[in-house]
Amino acid sequence: MHPAAIFYHFKDPVMITDGHMQYLFDEKGKRYLDLFAGIVTVSVGHCHPRVNAAVIEQTKRLQHTTTIYLNNQIAEYAKELADKMPGNLKNVYFVNSGTEANELALLMARLYTGNYDMIALRNAYHGISESTLGALGLHTWKYNVPSGFGIIQAMNPEGYRGRFGTDVNEYVQDLAELIQCSTSGSIAGFIAETIQGVGGAVPLLDGYLKRAYEVVRQHGGNPVLNGCRGVDVSELGVGVAAEVSVLAVGAGVGEPVAGVRSAVPGSGSRRVPRAHAPLEAVDVEVRVE
Numbered sequence: 134m135h136p137a138a139i140f141y142h143f144k145d146p147v148m149i150t151d152g153h154m155q156y157l158f159d160e161k162g163k164r165y166l167d168l169f170a171g172i173v174t175v176s177v178g179h180c181h182p183r184v185n186a187a188v189i190e191q192t193k194r195l196q197h198t199t200t201i202y203l204n205n206q207i208a209e210y211a212k213e214l215a216d217k218m219p220g221n222l223k224n225v226y227f228v229n230s231g232t233e234a235n236e237l238a239l240l241m242a243r244l245y246t247g248n249y250d251m252i253a254l255r256n257a258y259h260g261i262s263e264s265t266l267g268a269l270g271l272h273t274w275k276y277n278v279p280s281g282f283g284i285i286q287a288m289n290p291e292g293y294r295g296r297f298g299t300d301v302n303e304y305v306q307d308l309a310e311l312i313q314c315s316t317s318g319s320i321a322g323f324i325a326e327t328i329q330g331v332g333g334a335v336p337l338l339d340g341y342l343k344r345a346y347e348v349v350r351q352h353g354g355n356p357v358l359n360g361c362r363g364v365d366v367s368e369l370g371v372g373v374a375a376e377v378s379v380l381a382v383g384a385g386v387g388e389p390v391a392g393v394r395s396a397v398p399g400s401g402s403r404r405v406p407r408a409h410a411p412l413e414a415v416d417v418e419v420r421v422e
């Protein structure tokens with residue numbers, strides 16, 4: 134039996150009951166090599182011993198308080214994330230999901246600049262809350278309701294299906310014209326994924342973000358980099374630094390943890406102690422090699 138409200142991609146859905154690192158197991162014990170990783174969420178493997186140990190230890194000590202108290206784990210994790218970031222992205226605000234993180238990033242860009250209009254890219258996914266619905270550029274996820282005011286999409290700079298092929302100049306020109314023709318000329322920001330995930334694992338053309346950020350800044354906007362799909366899909370990977378950087382999904386290996394990194398001080402507490410462990414696992418077991 135399975136709940137009718139959920140859409141499965143299989144005629145006969147597989148039942149998964151166990152996981153260990155790169156493997157999944159069904160209820161009969163059949164082993165599968167997991168190349169999907171919970172839609173790129175299980176960043177360090179299923180039931181990673183280091184993550185499990187951290188979850189158990191923290192759950193025994195303290196599950197939840199509130200932001201009115203101090204907790205060293207939050208500060209230490211924030212510092213670890215900040216230390217990996219370039220520029221002045223030294224403040225981290227933790228939230229529960231990528232959608233929430235993007236909502237916050239949009240709000241921050243608007244409050245900080247005093248401008249309202251935001252630019253996103255076609256074929257992008259940033260969540261399906263009220264504001265992020267405006268930022269996403271895929272009809273398959275849009276709903277026929279008023280939402281996401283003040284956000285418009287520029288041409289997607291991708292070499293395979295992109296309208297201007299691999300010509301970065303054309304895409305940058307489109308962005309500049311869009312700002313001049315469809316906004317007041319002063320914008321709050323520009324949000325783009327490092328690699329478009331839901332849109333089909335689409336990398337943006339090399340050099341586009343750097344040029345796009347210049348145009349955005351000329352019009353008063355803050356670049357927001359949405360690195361939701363990965364523990365540390367950072368600016369280092371795409372060669373540019375944004376004013377705001379978002380992380381989620383893989384950061385908690387399925388636990389609801391996300392963060393917004395910016396120059397603006399913030400805090401927040403949720404399941405941060407557990408999120409610490411995936412980052413540690415990446416550092417110890419991948420980066421050390």
Ligand SMILES: Cc1ncc(COP(=O)(O)O)c(C=O)c1O
Nearest residue numbers: 230231232258259260326330361
């Ligand atoms: C790039 C990107 N942004 C935002 C989100 C939304 O994250 P969440 O499902 O945690 O709200 C996702 C998740 O699919 C994503 O891939």
